[in-house]
Amino acid sequence: MVDWALEQPAWVSDCLRRIALAADNLLEDQEFETIAASVRHAAGAGPAPAESLPISASHIGAGTSEQRRTVLAQLGPVQHIDRLAPEQRLRMAPEGITLVYGENGSGKSGYTRIAKRLCRSLSADQLRGNVFASGTAGPMRVEVRYRVGDDDVSTLDWDPSSAAPAILRQISVFDSHNARLYVDGENRIAYLPRELAILEHHGDLCQRLGQRFGTDEKQLATRMKVPLPAGYTPGTAATAMLARLDAKSASLPSEDDLRSLAALTEEEQQELVSLAAELASDPVAMAAVCRRGVTLLTRVAEVFDLLDTELSQGVGDALCEARKEFDAAAQAARLSASGEFGAEPIPGVGGDAWRVLFEAARAFATNGTEPQSERLPDAEGDLCLLCLEPLSPSAAMRLARFNAFVRSDAARRSDAARDRLKTLTDKVAAATVPAGDVVADSLAAYGALAEDRATLVQQITDMISQFTARRGSLLNSALPSVAALSAAEILSRIRNECDLLEAEAAGLHSSASHASVLDAKRARLSELKDRQKLAHDLQTVLQRRSDAVAHRALGNCIAQVATRAISTQITALRKMLVTEELQKRILEEIRAFELSHIPFTVSDSSSGGQSLFSVGLKGAGKIKTNQILSEGEQRALALACFLAEIGGDDARYGIIVDDPVSSLDHLRVRKVAQRLVAEAAKGRQVIIFTHNIVFFNEVVSEAARLGGATPLVKSIVRKTEADGFGVIEENSEPWVADLNARLTDLRTRVGELGSLTDFDTAAYRRLAKDFYSDLRESWERAVEELVLAKTVVRFVPDVMTARLKEVSVTDEDYKTIHFAMKRASERSGHDMSAGRDIPQPMPTEMAADLKVLDDFRIDYAKRRKAVSAVRTALEQPVQAGLI
Structure with a gap:
């Protein structure tokens, strides 16, 4: 470079x-202006x-960008975001795996x-408060704790309306939204060698x-369309110099x-x-004056x-x-829109300002290269043309209604009336009325x-004033x-005057004398008159x-x-430093997820000084990947691209993965876990x-x-009646945890119920029913x-046949389980008939029913050891006797 x-x-x-x-x-604004001034100097x-110094090899290795690894230590407490409970802290292990389980709707x-807002993500979600609550909530805040290298942990009280610390963008996030972008979008190569990163920032600048x-050039071009003052004599030095006042002229006059x-x-x-x-x-x-007048x-x-x-x-x-037609059609469209969209959270849907946004989105959809569609993409999963996020079901329904409204008779009539009015107005606006004082000055010699x-000159300037007023009244x-x-x-009269x-x-x-001396005097007079006029017009000129x-x-x-040279250099460097390795990693990940049966191809490109890659299907033309897979x-391919993309950072930086196995079969679920x-x-x-x-x-x-190489901490995100959504239980597991953990939880709940005094309430009945539901599941x-x-084992695909040596079920075991399940079921999972309205169980009864399970666990565990010993002996050959 x-x-x-x-x-x-x-x-x-x-x-x-x-x-x-x-x-x-990233350059500060002041340095950006310095570079802009340097460009102007280079352009003359x-x-x-x-100060202008060239780059050297020492500068490439001397950047101040933080290279040490950053880890996320904690999110929360959270204030006024979604419906997340306050005073909750989601802590993350700096090494190994933080495994967070949460059911749907848990927060x-x-x-x-x-x-996604804090770290690197292909898409960022808007953070909102409680959309179901009336009134205005307080400001959104998040306490964020992170550590850079071996430094002390930093604590940040982050306001989502402000930028997050750039250092956190070392950490990459993968979720369902990003998965769609990996599958069907062209994505920037995130982790680049330093030389490429510098060139990309240069291309962006x-x-x-x-x-x-x-922008400045367009403004000047518009201003330069106004004609220069007229009335100069052809052939004079002033006329020749004015002809050179053009940006395309080979030599501008000084x-x-x-x-x-x-x-x-x-x-x-x-x-x-x-x-x-x-x-x-x-x-x-005199003849020259007459001809100039003509x-x-x-x-x-x-x-x-x-x-x-x-x-x-x-x-x-x-x-x-x-x-009149437009006012009537627009009023009809407004009435239609108010009836159709009156319940929308933002007023004005269907109005003029809204239509401007809608038309801009339609133009953006085709980028000016294809016939413009009447509809915006409105299928679930299509990208919104404003926020570029995949459309949720509700957003897709809303856009479908928008499309239907735009194509309705009322909207079409309003559009047609608006277009006709604009066409007529544009024609009037294009009518150019000259400046009266300029025309009067030009006709002074004729007058x-x-x-x-x-008198004719005065009538001409009066007519110009009247045309100006007429044009203004038509436009406004x-x-x-x-x-x-x-x-x-x-x-x-003008035409008659021209003939005269x-x-x-x-x-x-014909009556003039053309002696050379006289012609020279005439030419000299024209030169001096044009120079005198030039002095009058000098400021304009x-x-x-x-x-x-x-x-x-x-x-x-x-x-x-222009970025063409930058893109060319980036392409050369990318092919040398990145692309081959990235393609190799993507294909390796595809094989790891057993997608090799699908003919994928990895391509790269440079656009505007940016490095892009995409993964498509060989021979599929322009068909989107999501229409085939x-x-x-799709989810496996997206995860493969994500892991391949971050695979070039020497495995130092963290990743956050949300629900990576949606729609995957059991085989790939295991492979994702292993990866x-x-x-x-x-x-x-x-x-x-x-x-x-x-x-x-x-x-x-x-x-x-893998043992010590992958330490793991488990946390649960729950929704509770008392605290709401996003309640964190650290070092915990889902309710489907092992039996010992369940028994501990049930003992705690029985103890809490023992402090109650009123057992004839709806709340108590719910608690008792929940207890017996969980007790039945525990059996x-x-x-x-x-x-x-x-x-x-449920949720585990393997059958461990070697463990059969510990299995021994007696009639007493069957009897214990049968009656315990019967007692738990009649108090939990079934609607009890009115004729069998048994009283609510007391906490003491619950404790006794729980003890049956606990005693069974202890007794059976003892017997399992004995049975296992006997059956282990069966695995050995019979000992032969010796004489």
Whole structure:
């Protein structure tokens, strides 16, 4: 990169140096302005910068960007985000795996959304307060704790409306929204070698500069369309110099040249007066005045003839009718919209401002390259064209209603009326009325020929004023109405005057003497008159020169910041440093998830100085991947791309994964668990959110298999009646945990019930029913865990036949289980008939029923050891006797 930079203009090398030395490669506003000034200097439009130094190899390795690993230590307490309970802390292990289980609707996704705003994510979710609560909640806040390297843990009271610490973007987040972007979007390569990262930031800066210069250039181009003052004699030095006042001119006149030409010395002024007097009756000079008058009057006639048509009575009537039609159609559309969208949370849906957004979104959908569709994408999972997030079911339904409204008769009539009114208004706005004082100045010499001609000049300027007023009243119905004008009479007089002037000029020219001395005097008089006029127009002319210089310089600036050379260099470096390795990692991950039966292809590109990659199907043309692959294959492919993309960061930075196994079969569920645990074994901080208990158990099992390389902490996110959503239970497991954990929980609950005094309440009945429901499930778990010795385990695909040696079921065991289950079931899972209304169980009865299970557990465990010993002996051959 250094060699390439030294071949570029000096500002490019200096810009790369500044980016390399900046924190996170991001330049401050002041440095951005310094680079902009350097570009202007390189384009010949400004002074040299105070400091401009080239980049060197030492700068590439000397960046101040933090390279030490950052780990997330805690999210929460959270205030006023979603419906998450306050005073909850979700802590994460800095090493190994943090496994967070939460059922649907528990609040788990709220913490994921916060993580996506804090860390690196292809998509970011908007954080909201409790949308079901009335009134305004307090400000949203999140306490965030993180550690960089071996530093002390930092604590941040984060406001989601502000930017999160850049260092947290080391940590990457994968969830269902990001999965869609990996499958069907072109994605930036996130982790790049330092040289590529510097070039990408340089490309981004060049795009920002190009947008700024382009905006300025368009404004100047509009201003330069206004014609320069007319009335100069062809062939004079002033006329030639004015012709060079164009940004495309090979040689713009200098300001000194213009000022010098416009400045008449005292001798030249006297000469002008003398020659004017001497040639006052000169036929050639008089003929020139006549011919100039013909040119100017002909142009005036053309303008008046055009304005007579463009501002006619018919145009006014059509415009008035179009306004009435639009007002009526717009009112009908508003009434239709208020009935259709009156319940929407934001007022004005269907109105004019809303339609502007809708039309802009339609234009963006095709990017100006295809015929514009009448509909916005409105299928669930399509990308919203405003926020670029996949549409939820409710958002898809809303957009479908929007599309239906836009295509309704009321909306179509309103659109047609609006378009017709705009077409007519644009035509009137395009009618150009010249400035009266400019026309009067140009016709001054003609008006001086005779009194009646001076009167015609005044009539022309009066007509211009009337056309100006007429145009204004047509464009703005709030202004006083101005009747349509008829320029027929003045046009007739102008044309007659042109004929007279042509005849006069011909007669004067034929009677003129053309001695060389006299011709020289005439030419000299024209030169002096044009120079005198130039002095009168000098400020306008100098402004045009300044605009032309600035316009040319902006064009040069835009050429300087073009990103084509950057993209070319990035492509070369990416292919050398990144692409082959990234493609290799993606294909390895695809094989790891057993997707090799699908013919995938990995491609890369550069656009606007950015590195992109995409994974598609060979031979599928432009068909989106999600139209071919199943939901499970899409999720596996997206996870493969995610793991491959982050695979280039030397396994140092953390990952947060939310529900990675949705729609996956059991085989791939296990493979995903193995891959994520393997990432933790490399040294990553791995944080997993899931509601899938099979996947939960697979992660626990795989982490246990690897032992100390993958320490694991389990947490539960629950919804409780007392605290609401997002309640954290640290070092805990789902209710489907082992029997001992269940018994501990049930004992605690019995103890809490023992402190009650009123047992005839609906609340107590719910607590008792919940207790017996969980007790019944615990007996079921006892059958699985104790009686069958985990030979067959729910949520685990394997059957451990070796454990049959511990299984022994007696009649007494059957009897105990049967009656215990019967007692628990009649108080929990069934609607009791009115004729069998047994009293509510007391806490003492619950304790006794729980003791039956506990005693059974203890007794059976003792017997299992004995049975296991006997059956272990059966595995050995019979001992032969010796004589």
